[in-house]
Amino acid sequence: MTIQRPVSDGLKRLSVMQGNVEISRATDVMMTTVLGSCVACCMFDPVMRVGGMNHFLLSEPGPAEGSVKVDEHYGVYLMEVLINGMLSQGVRKQSIKAHLYGGANLHANMQKIGSANAQFAQDFLARENIQLFHMDLGGTTARRVDFIPAQGRVRCRVLKEQVEVARPVLQRPATDRGDVELF
Amino acid sequence: MIKVFTVDDSASMRALLLHALTGHGFAVDQAEHGLAALEWLKDNEPDVIITDINMPKLDGFGLIEKLRADERHRDRPILVLTTESSDEKKARARAAGATGWIVKPFDAEKLASAVRRVSH
Numbered sequence A: 001m002t003i004q005r006p007v008s009d010g011l012k013r014l015s016v017m018q019g020n021v022e023i024s025r026a027t028d029v030m031m032t033t034v035l036g037s038c039v040a041c042c043m044f045d046p047v048m049r050v051g052g053m054n055h056f057l058l059s060e061p062g063p064a065e066g067s068v069k070v071d072e073h074y075g076v077y078l079m080e081v082l083i084n085g086m087l088s089q090g091v092r093k094q095s096i097k098a099h100l101y102g103g104a105n106l107h108a109n110m111q112k113i114g115s116a117n118a119q120f121a122q123d124f125l126a127r128e129n130i131q132l133f134h135m136d137l138g139g140t141t142a143r144r145v146d147f148i149p150a151q152g153r154v155r156c157r158v159l160k161e162q163v164e165v166a167r168p169v170l171q172r173p174a175t176d177r178g179d180v181e182l183f
Numbered sequence B: 001m002i003k004v005f006t007v008d009d010s011a012s013m014r015a016l017l018l019h020a021l022t023g024h025g026f027a028v029d030q031a032e033h034g035l036a037a038l039e040w041l042k043d044n045e046p047d048v049i050i051t052d053i054n055m056p057k058l059d060g061f062g063l064i065e066k067l068r069a070d071e072r073h074r075d076r077p078i079l080v081l082t083t084e085s086s087d088e089k090k091a092r093a094r095a096a097g098a099t100g101w102i103v104k105p106f107d108a109e110k111l112a113s114a115v116r117r118v119s120h
Helices: A072-087 A113-127 B011-023 B034-041 B060-068 B087-096 B108-119
Strands: A004-006 A012-015 A021-024 A029-035 A039-045 A050-056 A059-061 A068-070 A097-102 A131-137 A143-148 A153-158 A180-182 B003-007 B027-031 B048-051 B078-082 B100-103
Touching: A021 A029, A021 A072, A029 A039, A029 A050, A039 A072, A039 A113, A039 A143, A050 A072, A050 A143, A059 A113, A068 A113, A072 A113, A072 B011, A097 A113, A097 A143, A097 A153, A113 A131, A113 B011, A180 B108, B003 B011, B003 B034, B011 B027, B011 B108, B027 B034, B034 B048, B034 B060, B048 B060, B048 B108, B060 B078, B060 B087, B078 B108, B087 B100, B100 B108
Parallel strands: A012 A029, A097 A131, B003 B027, B003 B048, B048 B078, B078 B100
Antiparallel strands: A004 A012, A021 A050, A029 A143, A039 A050, A039 A097, A059 A068, A143 A153, A180 B100
């Protein structure tokens, strides 16, 4: 669900929730999200002045103690939706500059789900030859990310105080995944 | 052994498909866009083709149209595997001659089942 609300600086805020992807070239839009163990990838093309953001959590605790299972299918899907959205705006894949944020391990006694998300995101960009322009990943605190897509400007603030980060959805619905329709 | 040919510009997606399909006992070859696929298909005859839609150089729609215009590939099963969910794109793929439509993220079991069904 995306919430759009104007504020006093004239920028419309688009909240990018977990599992969502937003693309925009509007000069009056700021995308914003709060991240704990989730990762957000911001992509920007300085030539076309188009940007986009996704927000994902790919990992869940594995059956073995201390292990973390990464759902690569879902991650590749969300990254592909972001890239295709950029391409549909006339962007060339080679021009994309990416930023990665989040991937914190908020609780010391929990498995390192944030680290697994962060590693997936970095590996994905490397495999796809997409330039990683900046990243702020890991640590033990939540972050707020504000991204102006038409300018490629990102502000990432570490949230020092205890904040309520939306509980990640660890299990995604599997029923509609990969449905096949034969013509 | 059923021979599957996949076409996708994402290296990550190609790796997932290779792992999923070989894990179900299929022989797999791959190309990264429609033009590379056409080149490979000049000399090869897979049992099933699985193609993405959004690709550089030649997209999935263009690839299907060119294959259907070629007598060698006129009846070859072609499954579209895509992030696209619009009915308009699905109708376009169907009109171009696609055999089926699968929405990403794919489920390996469902994909393997679809490959077996259309290859017979």
